[in-house]
Amino acid sequence: GTRQLLTCVSCCCVMATVWFKHCAKVLSHLTFKDIFNNGASSGYRPKLFSSKLLSPSVSCGCGGLHTEGDKAFGDFLSDEIKEEKKIQKNKSLPKVSGGWELEMNGTEAKLTRSVSGEKVTVTFNVNNSIPPNFEEEGEQTQQKPAEEEVSHGEGEEESDIFAIREVSFQPQGDSEWKETSYNLNTDSLDWALYDHLMDFLADRGVDNTFADELTELSTAIEHQEYIKFLEDLQGFVKCN
Amino acid sequence: MGVVLRNLQKVVPLRRARLRRDVVTLRHILGIQKFDLGIICVDNQKMQQINHIYRKKNTPTDVLSFPFYEDLRPGKLPCPLHRDELNLGDIFLGVEFVMKQCQEESLDLHGALTVVTAHGICHLLGYRHETEEEWTEMQQRENYILSEYSRLTGRHLDPLMKRCSQDR
Numbered sequence: 001g002t003r004q005l006l007t008c009v010s011c012c013c014v015m016a017t018v019w020f021k022h023c024a025k026v027l028s029h030l031t032f033k034d035i036f037n038n039g040a041s042s043g044y045r046p047k048l049f050s051s052k053l054l055s056p057s058v059s060c061g062c063g064g065l066h067t068e069g070d071k072a073f074g075d076f077l078s079d080e081i082k083e084e085k086k087i088q089k090n091k092s093l094p095k096v097s098g099g100w101e102l103e104m105n106g107t108e109a110k111l112t113r114s115v116s117g118e119k120v121t122v123t124f125n126v127n128n129s130i131p132p133n134f135e136e137e138g139e140q141t142q143q144k145p146a147e148e149e150v151s152h153g154e155g156e157e158e159s160d161i162f163a164i165r166e167v168s169f170q171p172q173g174d175s176e177w178k179e180t181s182y183n184l185n186t187d188s189l190d191w192a193l194y195d196h197l198m199d200f201l202a203d204r205g206v207d208n209t210f211a212d213e214l215t216e217l218s219t220a221i222e223h224q225e226y227i228k229f230l231e232d233l234q235g236f237v238k239c240n
Numbered sequence: 241m242g243v244v245l246r247n248l249q250k251v252v253p254l255r256r257a258r259l260r261r262d263v264v265t266l267r268h269i270l271g272i273q274k275f276d277l278g279i280i281c282v283d284n285q286k287m288q289q290i291n292h293i294y295r296k297k298n299t300p301t302d303v304l305s306f307p308f309y310e311d312l313r314p315g316k317l318p319c320p321l322h323r324d325e326l327n328l329g330d331i332f333l334g335v336e337f338v339m340k341q342c343q344e345e346s347l348d349l350h351g352a353l354t355v356v357t358a359h360g361i362c363h364l365l366g367y368r369h370e371t372e373e374e375w376t377e378m379q380q381r382e383n384y385i386l387s388e389y390s391r392l393t394g395r396h397l398d399p400l401m402k403r404c405s406q407d408r
Contacts, residue, residue, distance in 0.1 A: 160246055160247055160248070161247075161248065161250065191242060191243065191244075191245070191260065192257065192260055192261070195245065195256035195257040195259075195260050196256075196257045198247075198256050199255055199256055199257050202253065202254075207250065207253070208247065208249065208250035209250040212250065
């Protein structure tokens with residue numbers, strides 16, 4: 001089948017998605033005979049946009065659309081991928097100390113650890129994790145990801161390395177988030193209770209050291225996924 | 241607001257609930273429950289940086305106090321007119337520095353942190369130790385605080401032997 005590229009470019013998102021789907025559907029009805037005989041043998045004559053942008057300039061025989069713009073895009077992506085790989089510190093992901101095991105499922109990561117028979121799991125998704133104003137040359141560091149909705153505090157110098165935002169009881173495993181479970185928000189929490197919760201986490205290996213190492217890991221994962229995405233995009237643009 | 245506790249370091253495993261409980265006890269002993277207080281736990285690197293900036297001493301230390309009210313008479317509580325003046329200031333605890341001292345002298349870390357915090361709070365309340373007289377006055381106040389602490393909690397705390405002239 002034809003792959004769908006789901007773009008997410010501001011307000012053009014829906015239109016771009018629809019156009020690609022339409023194009024794929026249309027092209028699947030055409031055969032080589034149709035293309036080279038101007039569709040004379042079939043009663044179906046699809047109407048393509050007549051914009052210069054869409055004029056095919058190269059035919060590789062795949063039946064796909066290849067424009068000058070696509071070629072420039074592909075060349076740009078080659079350079080981008082080369083640059084990103086140069087910045088990539090290590091091909092392998094950094095380890096988190098304390099006996100945590102990492103499982104990856106696309107952009108979702110799961111760290112697990114056993115502490116005296118108790119299983120501790122930290123899950124996070126690197127999607128949408130780069131804050132918009134946090135950009136250093138060649139590297140973007142993520143906000144601290146979440147399992148118990150921990151998040152990075154405001155004010156780098158005098159806030160905790162990580163903080164608890166919300167606490168609730170949820171079903172085990174990958175069940176849906178239960179909205180009817182009481183959700184404790186730490187914005188208006190008794191601070192003694194908050195400190196007990198922090199001590200509780202620290203006893204299970206979720207402390208400032210862990211939070212720092214998690215930032216390194218999630219940054220590396222996000223970068224890895226970004227490069228993979230660029231490579232997929234390059235393949236798609238070259239020959240969809 | 242109460243006691244704002246921040247842990248900015250990862251060298252020392254801190255028991256936040258224990259530290260907060262002890263600070264609450266100290267506030268009760270000194271009658272300063274209505275005043276806000278900031279306790280920030282930092283490592284040697286951060287402590288050295290702050291000591292260098294504010295005291296021109298490029299070395300870590302056990303405690304640095306930043307009073308909200310700079311000219312209090314020792315032990316005289318401020319009488320603020322507005323709610324946002326119900327603040328005594330911030331205390332930076334050099335937890336790594338204190339931990340090293342405890343290891344050398346076989347002391348309990350959190351007990352030592354409580355003693356150091358008491359010293360820091362005294363500074364916020366106007367106590368100094370620039371002169372012999374000031375030192376004696378401050379030491380008497382601290383001894384009172386620690387004996388009251390012992391009476392209330394059943395835990396005995398000794399004042400630290402070396403009084404650092406490095407802190408404010």
